[in-house]
Amino acid sequence: MSSPILALAGVTKSIDTGTHRVDILRGIDLEIRPGEFVAIMGASGSGKSTLLGLLAGLDSPTMGTIQLDGEDIARLAEDRLADIRGRKIGFVFQSYQLIPTLTAEENVLLPAELAGENGRDTLDRARALLDRVGLSERRDHYPVQLSGGEQQRVALARAFMRRPPLLLADEPTGNLDSTNGRQVLELLLNLNRDEHTTLVLVTHDRELAGYASRIITLKDGLIVSDERPGTPA
Amino acid sequence: MKLWFTAAKIAWREARASRLKFLFVLFGVAAGVGALTGVRGFSAAFHEALQREARTLMAADLSIRQFQPASEEQQAVLERYEAQGSVVTEVTETVSMMSADADLPPVLVSVKAIDPAHYPFYGTVRLDPPGTLAGVLTDSSIAVSDDLLVRLNLANGAAVKLGNEEFKVAAVVKTEPDRMTGSLNVGPRVMITREGLDRAGLMTFGSRAAQRYLIKTPPALDLDQAKAELRKVFGEARVATANETHPAITRALDRSTTFLSLVCLIALIVGALGVATAIHAHLQQRLDTIAIMKCIGARSSQIIRIYTLETAMLGLAGGLAGILVGAGVQWVFPLLLSRYFQFEHGMGWNGAFALEGLGVGMLVTLLFTLPPLLSIRQVRPALIFRREMAEARPSWRELVRRQTPAVLCGLLILAGLGAVAAWLAESMRMGLTFIGGLAASLLILAVIAWFLLRFLRIFVTKRAFSLPITWRQGLANLYRPGNHAAAVLVSLGIGVMFTLTIYLIQKSLLSEVAGAAPPNAPNVFIVNVTERERAGLDAILASQPDLPADEKARPRLTPLVAARLTAINGAAPERESLKGFNRRLLGTRQVTWVEKKPDDIAVRQGAWWDEGAQQALVSIDENTAELLGVKVGETVRWEATGRQFDTRVAAIHRVQSVSPGGVPEFIFNRKALEGAPVQFLGTARIAPANVPRLQREVFARYPTITVVNVADVLAIVQDVVDQVSLVVRFISAFAILAGAIILASTVAGTRFRRMREAAVLKTIGARRRRLVGIFSVEFLVLGLVAGVMGSLLATGFTRLLLVRLLDAEFRFDILPNLLTILLTAILAVATGWLASLRVLEQKPLEVLREE
Incomplete structure (x- = not known):
């Protein structure tokens, strides 16, 4: 078996609000292998978004280690984390998070440009991705000029721009109606397959989770189940 | 290089997309730079015009007065000056007796011998019938003052006897520019050519005569240096420059120069304030964008680079717009004032001032952007995940550590402004006084704002249910997280302070200037x-x-x-x-x-x-x-x-x-x-x-x-004093107006954050009238507190400036202070309303959907 792309050991996260202490994650051990499609489920407040934030190096755990590709990212400096995010992780958010002042194409280009890539190849890749999500006609539109589904498709294109080995998605269809949601999901799965990405997806939608090869359920900051629906028990 | 290029590309895209919002920032920079270059250019031209008036009273740039003719050594020095581009003319004044016919007793007259080809260098001698000295005076004709005609019972054209010779009275002298600086003016005036004086034989050995050497210097010559040099050679003489013709004019010149550079400084600070508020509000709205960029792999340094470039672009564009404003000001001021006085050479557009203004504008913009730029480091990318969740409370030490860059930035900004101030005013002391006053005011305002918000929070919590809901919400708005009430209070307070300071100083200056030339002085x-x-x-x-x-x-x-x-x-x-x-x-x-x-x-x-x-x-x-x-x-x-x-x-x-x-x-x-x-x-x-x-x-x-x-x-002196008063009034009115506009934009800058709040309130059933009420309470409190603090600080600052820099007396006057408080409150509420109009009109869903 290949070595895990993500390995968490004894990860806890607490927040001291001044008046009291809130334990959001209370000891998570988890390994995710390359190529897996993992759905993280749980009720609101179970800690799933926090877990995703930790996996992405957007936040640091109170205790424990998080290894991404064999490197512990739990205690890295912010700039180093930014580099890792830019190189290894693609993001899809529930509320798209496109930069409102950039056009669709510029939003897709941005991760590459931030990494110092801005040749012809880069532009071609961005256009190919926009084409792939069916938006080549709308590449000069600003986010406000796009529908929710279109914005999320732009966000998908942006997430794959630098061919990250790991894609993290936080309720990617949560803000969309079922038609648009299905379209985005299909695109996400197709791109994931074509680009050989590991996909970690946070959702509370059973149907969406049904596409995953592995479903992890959180409750009160603990993993309560870890199933592989396709594999016999 | 490539990094900067990429950053510039992204910055440009960003700026291009939010043109409208950027106009706000641009406006702040443009107003500041415009006020600075306009006032500076105009005051330079005005100062020159005033000096011209002062020169008129001497009829020259430099005057040497002594009671004997120049020695050979002295002549040589004067000739050297002539060789270097100066023009020298000699004026001899003496007294003598004049008679017309035998019936009337002779009259003691003061004779002034001049060279009509040169005298006067500045100003004019008005004659009746109208004409020029050169056209009227010959070896045998003279011009006399009207009182002589009265005494000798003569008319124009009559013959009189002066010394040994007969002269014809060719004209009556109506005005004579340098009458006040002459000497031996005991009797009626007789103007005569130098040849006429020789012919009359008045200058025999032992006669008492005053010699004046009037010098017209080339513009590049340093008058004070020349004066010092001439003093060494003309040991017994009184050497004076045109600037010291008259104590009242000298003081008016000094004071108005100091005042005008003060106004320039204040225009700068108030402009900087506009820039700071605008940039701060701009970056505040970019927090999400910054967090997203961090998520997709941007380092803090990259983002800082992007926004630094964006700010520099803004500073540059605003500065350029400001130069246009300044040029407009320079063009409009003289038009508005042309009824009252003339600018001989017109108001040339001054490229040096424009460049200075641009540089200062960019420097100030960047200085004030430093704190929000550095706070980019603090933006956690997790922000976009967990916006509503309480942040872990940092330890005391962590808080201090986080504040260190802000404090360093503050010191840097003060030092930068101080340097600009000292440079503008050409006085280290002025720069220091200014910055000291600014720093102290900032500190006092910040402390008061902190206490006030604390107090409001306790007050509203304690009496939550005895207050009407509009008041409760409005007051609570001030201390809610995300409201920059403290920052707005501080900048509003500082703005009010400087604006009122201009008014108070102007008022005290005008009363002094008016006292220097009372309209009822004897003539x-x-x-x-x-x-x-x-x-x-x-x-x-x-x-x-x-x-x-x-x-x-x-x-x-x-x-x-x-x-x-x-x-x-x-x-x-x-x-x-x-x-x-x-x-x-x-x-x-x-x-x-x-x-x-x-x-x-x-x-x-x-x-x-x-x-x-x-x-x-x-x-x-x-x-x-x-x-x-x-x-x-x-x-x-x-x-x-x-x-x-x-x-x-x-x-x-x-x-x-x-x-x-x-x-x-x-x-x-x-x-x-x-x-x-x-x-x-x-x-x-x-x-x-x-x-x-x-x-x-x-x-x-x-x-x-x-x-x-x-x-x-006396009319000339009154004229100068009137001009000083007029320009001082005019420039301060302009500065006060610019201050009010910038203050209004400070309040308007809080607009964006209230969009969501208004939307939520509307969704849960608040009517527009209630929203207006809530906003009014909020702005009224802000305006009143800023007004009270600003006017108190202005009184203190004015006192400091008057006593330390202008050497003038300070008198406290309650009325302008009360008026300022009232006006600030009105301004805050009115601009608050105006800025919220669109917020109120918007459908709640439009705002909420953007989340």
Whole structure:
């Protein structure tokens, strides 16, 4: 078996609000292998978004280690984390998070440009991705000029721009109606397959989770189940 | 390089997309830079115009006055000046007798010999019939003042006898620019060419004549340096530059220059404030964008680079727009003021000022962007995940650590502004005073804002249910997280403080300037009045029509006694320590006594005497006291017609008004001069048209009394003073307007954050009227507090500036303060409403959907 792309050991996260202490994650051990499609489920407040934030190096755990590709990212400096995010992780958010002042194409280009890539190849890749999500006609539109589904498709294109080995998605269809949601999901799965990405997806939608090869359920900051629906028990 | 290129590309895209919001920021920078360059350019031109007026009073840039013709060495120096581009002309003044026919007694006249080809360099000699000196004066013709025609019962064209020769009266001299700076002006004026003077044979050996060398210098020449050099060569002479023709004008020039550079500084600070608020609000809205960029792999340094470039672009664009505004200001000001005075060379657009303004604009913009730029480091990318969740409370040490860059930035900003201030004002002291005042005000305002918000929070929580909901919400809005009430309070307060400071300083300055040339100052002087003629003259003066109603401006006869200073503290004064012209202080002088302190005399040290004091006392002008080295309480001995007497120095004074007769250096009390032979000097304010009649009337009864008419000279001084007042008023009105606009944009800048709040409130059923009420309460409190704090600080700051920099008195006045508080509150509420209009109109879903 290949070595895990993500390995968490004894990860806890607490927040001291001044008046009291809130334990959001209370000891998570988890390994995710390359190529897996993992759905993280749980009720609101179970800690799933926090877990995703930790996996992405957007936040640091109170205790424990998080290894991404064999490197512990739990205690890295912010700039180093930014580099890792830019190189290894693609993001899809529930509320798209496109930069409102950039056009669709510029939003897709941005991760590459931030990494110092801005040749012809880069532009071609961005256009190919926009084409792939069916938006080549709308590449000069600003986010406000796009529908929710279109914005999320732009966000998908942006997430794959630098061919990250790991894609993290936080309720990617949560803000969309079922038609648009299905379209985005299909695109996400197709791109994931074509680009050989590991996909970690946070959702509370059973149907969406049904596409995953592995479903992890959180409750009160603990993993309560870890199933592989396709594999016999 | 490539990094910067990428950053520039992203920055440009960002700026391009939010053009409208950027206009706000641009406006702030443009207003600041525009005010700075406009005011600076205009005041430079104005200062030049004023100096031209001052030169008119001397008719030259430099004047050398002595009682003997120039020596060979002195001639050589003057020739060297001519070789270097200056023009020199000689003016000789002397007294002589003039007669017309045998029936009337000859009259003592003051003769002024000039070269009509050069004299006067500045100003004009107005003649009747109209003409030029060069066209009228020949070897055998002269121009005379109208009182001479009265005395000799002559008309234009008559023949008179001066010295040994006969001359034709070719014109009447109506005005003469340098009348006040001349000497030996005892009798009616006779203007004559130098050749005419030679022909008349007046300058025989031993005759008393004053020589004036008037110099017109090339613009590049440093007048003060030239003066110092000439002083060495002309040891006995009085060398003066045009800037010191008259104490009132000198002070008006000094004060207005200082004031104008103060206004420039304030324009700069208020502009910087606009920039800071705009940039802060802009970056506040970019928090999400910054978090997203961090998520997709941007380092803090990259983002800082992007926003630094964006700010620099803004500073540049705003600066360029500001230069246009400044050029507009320079163009419009003279148009608005053209009714009142002329700018001879027009108002050239000054490229240097424009570049300076651009540089200062960009520097200030970047300085003020530093803190929000550095706070980019603090933006956690997790923000976009967990916006509503409480952040872990950092430890005390962590808090201090986080504040360190902010404090360093603050110091850097202060230092930067201080440097700009010192450079603008060309005075380190001014820069320091300014920055000290700014820092102290910032600190006080921040502390007060903190306490106020604390208090409001406790107050609202404690009485949550006894307050109407509008008030409760409005007050609570001020301390809610994400509301920058403290920042708005501080910048609003600072803005109010500076704006009011301009007004207060302007007011105190104007009252001083007006005091320097009271509209009722005497314009007629009557000399050679004896005790015998006193009562009769008094009656003539009292019977004049249209006398001023003001009691102080009524005709007055001042007693004069000829006295000579003989000893200071028992020792003879050191003649050697008094150079040249100042030796006159030791000669016999006309001095007077006064019991009650005149209004235009300010006591600088010591105290004025009580009426009827039985001790012999004297008050000495501050410059004279310094020259002689006399202090309050010391004893000065005098001699008047053979009698010796001692006086104690009771006070050191400064004369604040214009008196063409010169500044009274020594003023005695009545007791000191008791028993000495007295002559009287009459002073009166007569309507200029009535002066010739008074001259005839006095001459008919008392032929030995001379009436000197200085109405025209006074008019020039009044003109200068009026111009100073007008421009000071005008520029401060402009600065106050710019301040108000920037303050309004500060309030308007809070608009974006209230969009969501308004949407949520509407969703849960708040009517528009309720929202307006809530916003009004919020803005009213902000405006009132900022107004109160700003006006208190302005009073303190004005006091500091007046006393430390302008050397003027400070008087507290409650009215402008109250008015400021009221206006700030109105301004805050009104702009708050205006800025919220769109927020109120918007459908709640439009706002909420964007989340």
